[in-house]
Amino acid sequence: AQKVTQAQTEISVVEKEDVTLDCVYETRDTTYYLFWYKQPPSGELVFLIRRNSFDEQNEISGRYSWNFQKSTSSFNFTITASQVVDSAVYFCALSEFNAGNMLTFGGGTRLMVKP
Amino acid sequence: GAVVSQHPSWVICKSGTSVKIECRSLDFQATTMFWYRQFPKQSLMLMATSNEGSKATYEQGVEKDKFLINHASLTLSTLTVTSAHPEDSSFYICSARSYRQGVQPQHFGDGTRLSIL
Numbered sequence: 001a002q003k004v005t006q007a008q009t010e011i012s013v014v015e016k017e018d019v020t021l022d023c024v025y026e027t028r029d030t031t032y033y034l035f036w037y038k039q040p041p042s043g044e045l046v047f048l049i050r051r052n053s054f055d056e057q058n059e060i061s062g063r064y065s066w067n068f069q070k071s072t073s074s075f076n077f078t079i080t081a082s083q084v085v086d087s088a089v090y091f092c093a094l095s096e097f098n099a100g101n102m103l104t105f106g107g108g109t110r111l112m113v114k115p
Numbered sequence: 116g117a118v119v120s121q122h123p124s125w126v127i128c129k130s131g132t133s134v135k136i137e138c139r140s141l142d143f144q145a146t147t148m149f150w151y152r153q154f155p156k157q158s159l160m161l162m163a164t165s166n167e168g169s170k171a172t173y174e175q176g177v178e179k180d181k182f183l184i185n186h187a188s189l190t191l192s193t194l195t196v197t198s199a200h201p202e203d204s205s206f207y208i209c210s211a212r213s214y215r216q217g218v219q220p221q222h223f224g225d226g227t228r229l230s231i232l
Contacts, residue, residue: 037223043206045159045223091158101212103149103221107158 003027004094004106012112013082021077021109023092029053031097034068034075039108040088048090051075082113118142119211121224129232130201136194136227138209144189145211149221150182153206165192199231 003026013019025034036048049059051068059066063080079086092106118141126134138148147166151159165171165186173179181203183195192211196203206228210221 042225043208043228044225045208045210047223101221102161102164103210104161105159110156 004092004104006090006092006106006109008109009107010110010112012114015084015113015115016081017113018078018080019082019111019113021079021090021092021111023075023077023106025073025075025092025094025106027073027094027096029096029098033095033097033101035093035095035103036066036075036077037091037093037105038088039091045091048077079111082111084113084115087111087113119145119209119222119224121209121227123227124225125228125230127230127232128199131198132231134196134199134229136196136207136209136229138192138194138211138224140190140211140213140222143211143213145192145213146189147212148186148192149210149212150184150192150194151208151210153208153226155206159208162194196229199229201231204229204231 005024007022032053034051038046038048049066056068065078067076089108089110091108093103095101095103120139120141122137149164150162152162153159161174162177163171163173163184165184167186167189171184181197186192206226208226210223212221
């Protein structure tokens with residue numbers, strides 16, 4: 001069974017601070033995919049990144065960066081110099097190749113960036 | 116990029132009413148569509164997976180007769196909440212995936228907020 005844990009339910013930071021959102025996953029599959037989605041107050045899900053299990057290279061996209069470590073089954077997300085517009089709920093999700101690519105979401109982390 | 120349209124975005128209706136929510140893939144053929152439910156301040160929970168032309172597969176605990184899913188074409192899936200009651204009030208969101216996309220990320224609709232009075 002696959003499982004995704006986001007231990008931080010809420011994080012509050014002041015603008016310009018860096019913040020890291022943690023994600024730990026469990027899977028028995030050797031081929032799987034990890035995702036991060038952003039859900040602003042309006043409700044829609046915004047895709048941020050996808051990583052497959054064979055690619056542990058870290059990725060940076062502007063102020064966003066992701067650290068994928070198979071050894072600790074973690075896929076953490078860091079926002080550098082946070083902005084008020086980053087305030088949202090962030091979901092980490094897992095998809096196993098042998099499970100029809102069904103997405104299992106973590107509980108989400110609510111990020112509040114204060115001016 | 117791939118776009119999924121969900122309609123309506125907000126529904127308020129009386130208890131006992133049946134409500135239909137549409138999920139359309141606008142620029143690709145969605146062989147598989149997923150329906151999720153999200154209660155306030157909670158995560159998304161998969162309700163069912165629907166494949167075009169076949170019966171939907173429901174997750175454990177989801178009432179098939181309560182949440183009717185139809186995926187009659189490659190661009191449209193509908194979720195009908197039958198005889199809705201206040202406890203059915205929630206945020207419903209669909210996603211779609213093309214067979215050709217393989218393991219590409221699912222494309223999500225903008226969601227439907229359902230409020231039953």
